[in-house]
Amino acid sequence: MLKLKKDVVVLALAMGCAAAPLSDAWAAEKLKFAFLAALTGPQSGIVGQPGVNAAQMIIEAIDQGTLPAPYAGKKGFGSQEAELMPVDEALPPAQVATEVRDTIERNHVDAIVGSMNSGTCLAFLPVVEELKTLTVLSTCGTPRVFEEGNMQYVFRTSSNATADGITAARYLTRRMPDLKSFGGLNPNYAFGQDSWRDFSLAMKAFRPDLQPTTNYTPNYQSFQYSAEISSMLTEKPQAAFSSFFATEIEAFVAQMAPRKLNESTKLIFSTGETIMYKMGERLPDGVIIGARGPYGVFARPTALGKWFKDNYVARFKSQPVYTAYHAAQAILALKIAYDKAAAAAPGQAPNTDAVITAMKGIEYEAFGTTVRLSRSGGHQAANEGAMGVYKFDKATGMPTVTDVEYYAADCINPPDGTKAVDWLTAGLPGAKCN
Numbered sequence: 001m002l003k004l005k006k007d008v009v010v011l012a013l014a015m016g017c018a019a020a021p022l023s024d025a026w027a028a029e030k031l032k033f034a035f036l037a038a039l040t041g042p043q044s045g046i047v048g049q050p051g052v053n054a055a056q057m058i059i060e061a062i063d064q065g066t067l068p069a070p071y072a073g074k075k076g077f078g079s080q081e082a083e084l085m086p087v088d089e090a091l092p093p094a095q096v097a098t099e100v101r102d103t104i105e106r107n108h109v110d111a112i113v114g115s116m117n118s119g120t121c122l123a124f125l126p127v128v129e130e131l132k133t134l135t136v137l138s139t140c141g142t143p144r145v146f147e148e149g150n151m152q153y154v155f156r157t158s159s160n161a162t163a164d165g166i167t168a169a170r171y172l173t174r175r176m177p178d179l180k181s182f183g184g185l186n187p188n189y190a191f192g193q194d195s196w197r198d199f200s201l202a203m204k205a206f207r208p209d210l211q212p213t214t215n216y217t218p219n220y221q222s223f224q225y226s227a228e229i230s231s232m233l234t235e236k237p238q239a240a241f242s243s244f245f246a247t248e249i250e251a252f253v254a255q256m257a258p259r260k261l262n263e264s265t266k267l268i269f270s271t272g273e274t275i276m277y278k279m280g281e282r283l284p285d286g287v288i289i290g291a292r293g294p295y296g297v298f299a300r301p302t303a304l305g306k307w308f309k310d311n312y313v314a315r316f317k318s319q320p321v322y323t324a325y326h327a328a329q330a331i332l333a334l335k336i337a338y339d340k341a342a343a344a345a346p347g348q349a350p351n352t353d354a355v356i357t358a359m360k361g362i363e364y365e366a367f368g369t370t371v372r373l374s375r376s377g378g379h380q381a382a383n384e385g386a387m388g389v390y391k392f393d394k395a396t397g398m399p400t401v402t403d404v405e406y407y408a409a410d411c412i413n414p415p416d417g418t419k420a421v422d423w424l425t426a427g428l429p430g431a432k433c434n
Contacts, residue, residue: 031082033059033334034103035327036096036114036124039088042221046246047116047274047323051138052086053316054308054324055113058331059084061311068307070365077335078342078350082110089115093123100124104131110352111136113330116323118142118161118191119220129153134352136359138330139323141292142190143198143420146376153352155359157330157371159383159413161191161243162420164270164292165198166412166428167385168241171288171405172268173206176239183237183265184215185228187248192217195243195270201424213237223251229261239266249275253283262287272390273297274321276399281392289401290387295322297401298386299368308367329366333373336364372409375416382413408434 035055038048059082061067065075076082087103089096097120103109104127112128112135115121121140128135135154137145141161145154173179182203186192196215203210213235216228229252232240244252249269256262262284269275272289273296291298296319299305308328312320337359341350344358361378364371374382388401411433414423423429 029080031077031080031111031338032085032107032109033082033111033113033331034085034087034100034107034109036087036089036100036112036120037116037323037327038090039086041090042223042247043116043245044090046278047321048090050316050318050321050324051114051116051327052084054312054320055327055331056084057312057315058328062331062335068304070304071332071335074335074339076338078338080338080349082334085109089117089120091120093120096120097124097127101127101131104128104133110134111334113334114138114327115140116326118144118194119189121145122190125149125151125154132352134355136330136333138326139292142194144190144194146380147419151376151379153356155333155373155379157333157366157373157381158326159293159381159385159409160420161195161270161292162198162414162424163383163385163409163412164243164290165195165200165241166202166424167290167387167407168199168268168270168288169202169206170407170412170433171387172239172241172266173203174405175288175403176266179207179210179238181213181237182210182239182241183213183232183235185225185232185240185242185244185252186215186217187220187222187244188217189220191245192220192243196241198420198424199241199270201421202428205424205427221248223248225252225255229256229259232265233259233261236264239268241268241270243270245271246274250279253279257282257284271322274323276390277319277321280397280399281394283390283392283399285389285391287390288387289390290385291322292326293322293383294369294386294406295325296320297399298388298404298406299325302365302368304365305368325367329369329371332364332366333359333362333371336362374409375413382409384409385412406434408432 037051063081116139137156143160186196268288273291340358341354385407388404
């Protein structure tokens with residue numbers, strides 16, 4: 001995508017600048033990365049802005065060469081610095097697709113990064129394929145991204161939502177071996193539909209003797225759940241799985257806590273980590289929460305992970321939630337690929353095709369976990385999963401998790417070339433669990 005500006009070439013030729021190699025001119029021109037996130041609306045402060053914050057922080061550290069080992073001293077993206085261009089995806093899907101097209105055509109960006117909404121990412125992916133623009137999805141969870149099309153320009157550095165549903169089912173059946181009933185509460189859009197499908201199919205594989213009770217499907221971001229709470233209090237499923245996201249969880253908990261739904265039903269929030277710091281003591285002890293992988297409180301205690309968390313907290317005065325980790329590891333993948341492509345052709349600026357070739361199948365240390373692009377021809381990550389039980393520590397005034405369990409990538413992600421539904425329906429054959 002990146003092109004040397006014509007006036008730079010003309011000026012160099014006119015001045016006979018033999019002392020200034022062409023590679024120096026390339027290095028002086030910054031890469032442009034457009035980052036999609038919810039910048040307005042109810043999700044912006046909880047999950048959107050943290051993603052932008054983390055992406056900007058990592059780009060600056062890469063440009064300055066201040067990332068710690070194993071990336072210490074390695075400045076830039078293949079010697080080039082980069083700049084971030086935030087783009088709001090808190091819009092109707094068709095409008096986001098138009099915004100992405102305009103961003104690519106008018107601003108000549110080198111890559112599209114981010115996207116946290118399954119509905120909007122499915123809408124704009126045909127655009128980036130048409131315009132041949134390198135795209136690294138950070139969070140968008142739907143497995144349909146690679147199951148419904150042969151993507152050439154798209155990567156995803158987080159596991160898809162199938163892994164979250166399987167993690168939740170494995171955790172629940174281990175924690176509650178005598179479980180008698182379970183239901184669901186999932187928003188009526190791509191992520192919610194896929195999440196319930198995968199969780200319920202995993203439960204059928206692990207506990208074929210159980211049939212789910214009702215899965216309630218309120219509209220996305222309706223924020224009014226009194227009817228669903230009343231029905232669940234009547235139905236009394238022993239456990240209920242929910243893929244509610246950020247402010248949806250906050251609204252639901254605020255409405256159900258006074259009615260003590262959590263005392264009759266074990267609640268499982270696959271994205272609950274996003275709200276734990278904001279809700280604090282208002283989030284009842286005992287609910288099961290996840291972070292769409294080993295992120296936030298579930299991040300492994302590595303030196304690189306500690307650096308990320310410490311710097312994020314110092315700079316933004318808040319804890320990084322999993323969308324921040326997702327964003328950071330997406331930017332890091334770009335660095336690794338640009339560095340690899342530049343090393344393969346010294347003195348030349350890597351073009352899109354070279355970066356794509358370099359990114360396929362990479363495995364790298366990220367911020368508290370290892371990322372492996374081991375699915376969909378090296379375009380899709382299959383990472384480990386984690387889940388635990390929420391507990392507010394009154395002594396420290398801090399939210400925590402207990403009884404944390406980790407699941408290997410090949411335990412919760414379908415094998416390469418296998419669709420999620422097919423693998424789950426077959427009973428997860430070949431799953432490799434610790």
